[in-house]
Amino acid sequence: MMEDADVYIEDGIIKKVGINLCVPGGARVIEAKGKLVIPGGIDTHTHMQLPFMGTFAIDDFYTGTRAALAGGTTMIMDFALPQKEESLIEAYHKWRAWADPKVCCDYALHVGVTWWNNKVPQEMAQLTREHGVNSFKMFLAYKDLWQLNDEELLEAFKACKEIGALAQVHAENGDIIKENSKKLLALGITGPEGHEMSRPEEVEAEATMRACVLANQVGCPLYVVHVMSKSAADVVRAKRKQGCVVFGEPIAASLGTDGTHYWHKCWRHAAAFVMGPPLRPDPTTPNYLMDLLANGDLQTTGTDNCTFSASQKAIGKDDFTKIPNGVNGVEDRMSVLWEKGVVSGKMDACRFVAVTSTNAAKIFNIYPRKGRIAVGSDADIVIWNPHATRVISAQTHHQAVDFNIFEGMEVHGTADFVISGGKVVVEDGELKCVAGAGKFVATLPFSPAVYSRIENRDRVYAPRKVIRAPYDGVVTAMNVTLASVESQIDSGDTSGISSSQGNSFYGRGRRSVPPTSTSAVFNLHESTFSVAGDQPCDQSPVKRSSIKVNNPPGGKSAGSFW
Numbered sequence: 001m002m003e004d005a006d007v008y009i010e011d012g013i014i015k016k017v018g019i020n021l022c023v024p025g026g027a028r029v030i031e032a033k034g035k036l037v038i039p040g041g042i043d044t045h046t047h048m049q050l051p052f053m054g055t056f057a058i059d060d061f062y063t064g065t066r067a068a069l070a071g072g073t074t075m076i077m078d079f080a081l082p083q084k085e086e087s088l089i090e091a092y093h094k095w096r097a098w099a100d101p102k103v104c105c106d107y108a109l110h111v112g113v114t115w116w117n118n119k120v121p122q123e124m125a126q127l128t129r130e131h132g133v134n135s136f137k138m139f140l141a142y143k144d145l146w147q148l149n150d151e152e153l154l155e156a157f158k159a160c161k162e163i164g165a166l167a168q169v170h171a172e173n174g175d176i177i178k179e180n181s182k183k184l185l186a187l188g189i190t191g192p193e194g195h196e197m198s199r200p201e202e203v204e205a206e207a208t209m210r211a212c213v214l215a216n217q218v219g220c221p222l223y224v225v226h227v228m229s230k231s232a233a234d235v236v237r238a239k240r241k242q243g244c245v246v247f248g249e250p251i252a253a254s255l256g257t258d259g260t261h262y263w264h265k266c267w268r269h270a271a272a273f274v275m276g277p278p279l280r281p282d283p284t285t286p287n288y289l290m291d292l293l294a295n296g297d298l299q300t301t302g303t304d305n306c307t308f309s310a311s312q313k314a315i316g317k318d319d320f321t322k323i324p325n326g327v328n329g330v331e332d333r334m335s336v337l338w339e340k341g342v343v344s345g346k347m348d349a350c351r352f353v354a355v356t357s358t359n360a361a362k363i364f365n366i367y368p369r370k371g372r373i374a375v376g377s378d379a380d381i382v383i384w385n386p387h388a389t390r391v392i393s394a395q396t397h398h399q400a401v402d403f404n405i406f407e408g409m410e411v412h413g414t415a416d417f418v419i420s421g422g423k424v425v426v427e428d429g430e431l432k433c434v435a436g437a438g439k440f441v442a443t444l445p446f447s448p449a450v451y452s453r454i455e456n457r458d459r460v461y462a463p464r465k466v467i468r469a470p471y472d473g474v475v476t477a478m479n480v481t482l483a484s485v486e487s488q489i490d491s492g493d494t495s496g497i498s499s500s501q502g503n504s505f506y507g508r509g510r511r512s513v514p515p516t517s518t519s520a521v522f523n524l525h526e527s528t529f530s531v532a533g534d535q536p537c538d539q540s541p542v543k544r545s546s547i548k549v550n551n552p553p554g555g556k557s558a559g560s561f562w
């Protein structure tokens with residue numbers, strides 16, 4: 001909703017909203033006529049000072065959050081990413097120790113589930129209960145580093161659901177990437193174009209689909225980070241249309257530029273765009289993603305801000321797999337979104353606020369403290385000038401990195417004033433922020449924007465058994481030893497395989513024994529057994545031991561079968 005009103009702030013909180021407000025004498029007045037007074041942006045996805053690929057991201061929690069404020073973003077959500085076997089709680093504390101003294105704006109943490117054993121879900125629960133973390137990111141990529149296999153993913157999704165957290169996924173198939181990378185390097189393709197060629201769209205789309213299916217099977221809500229391609233976005237859209245609880249996050253890079261840069265003749269230029277999943281060479285991708293964002297098929301915007309300077313990128317000068325992955329965006333996200341989303345006519349100012357701030361606040365359960373201008377909300381406010389223009393450049397940006405992937409782009413929409421926690425930190429374009437002024441924002445589990453639907457779906461789709469009269473006919477005995485079967489076959493008598501004999505079944509390479517029709521058990525290799533449709537054992541419910549009803553009707557529903 002948009003209204004014409006004044007906003008009065010005291011002690012970092014919005015105290016009044018309305019016309020002709022009565023305010024204490026001496027209160028500072030900032031004139032915003034002709035401009036928009038909007039909630040500060042929330043960047044859902046950053047990696048400040050991430051230790052990664054042999055180096056650290058060059059924008060740390062100070063330069064990164066300072067740049068965020070300059071562009072109208074008043075809160076970032078970063079990721080604590082444990083090394084293999086490292087405690088998730090230790091990683092969380094490590095990130096807090098890095099961020100707390102440096103952040104100029106508020107921040108929250110997602111935590112990565114980068115490995116799995118039975119201690120991990122306990123730590124996830126503790127992080128949710130005691131440390132203000134309500135989202136966990138799992139990687140389907142980065143084989144041998146952070147990648148989980150499908151069984152581990154299922155466990156992680158189940159754990160998220162149990163504790164009311166939102167499962168996030170980096171959706172790319174790491175096994176395929178590894179295989180393709182080897183092939184390309186063997187062909188002598190060592191430059192940044194190899195990065196995109198090793199992980200084309202379908203590699204992202206397959207992983208997106210797999211994550212959606214796995215999460216849906218255990219009734220876990222899912223958030224797909226950095227949606228980079230049309231086909232991955234189509235998966236999110238289709239799954240939402242089918243009723244799955246899934247959210248999609250395109251980023252400033254995927255909305256504002258494309259992957260044609262990987263073929264640029266200057267190595268440094270091409271390497272600057274290397275990130276995972278890659279930007280797509282199809283130049284119609286940004287418009288396509290923006291349309292989905294404008295129309296509600298995608299919900300939030302992040303940046304995946306993870307910056308590396310020229311010399312850091314050059315770690316991979318002879319091998320694209322070694323180029324540190326990551327691009328800028330935290331400073332320019334709001335302007336890129338305004339230019340490509342609003343000025344283009346795809347979305348109005350209200351939708352702009354939704355996708356840059358409010359939707360994130362709702363999904364991550366910090367609404368209406370964040371993402372809204374209302375009495376009681378944090379005074380994180382931007383006075384947005386929709387008419388002013390600027391040209392994005394590494395020469396003038398506030399980030400530490402020496403390259404800007406939006407270099408030369410003229411954008412309308414600038415943050416003339418930025419108020420963070422009630423303090424004016426950008427004034428007519430001038431930055432006045434202080435390291436450590438930002439606060440950690442705890443995010444609580446069971447976000448209503450995410451879990452109210454889950455609870456209802458669990459109830460509606462809870463598995464129910466069919467009530468029927470018990471079967472009272474003859475039941476073939478199952479316990480059979482191979483020796484007894486063989487001796488009976490040798491003697492030509494296959495009629496009386498008895499229950500006192502042990503388990504066995506026919507082996508494919510064995511002597512010419514009859515197929516499973518004469519056996520008391522199924523040989524899956526030889527039978528026509530199918531996981532779909534009627535099974536030969538359908539008449540005998542007691543034998544379908546592989547199907548478990550997790551929650552019998554009447555019991556608590558966890559909705560495992562939808």
Ligand SMILES: NC(=O)NCCC(=O)O
Pocket residue numbers: 047170274275276277304306325326327
């Ligand atoms: N995305 C990227 O290229 N770098 C940061 C690590 C990650 O999110 O994958």
Ligand SMILES: [Zn+2]
Pocket residue numbers: 045046047304
């Ligand atoms: Zn990321």
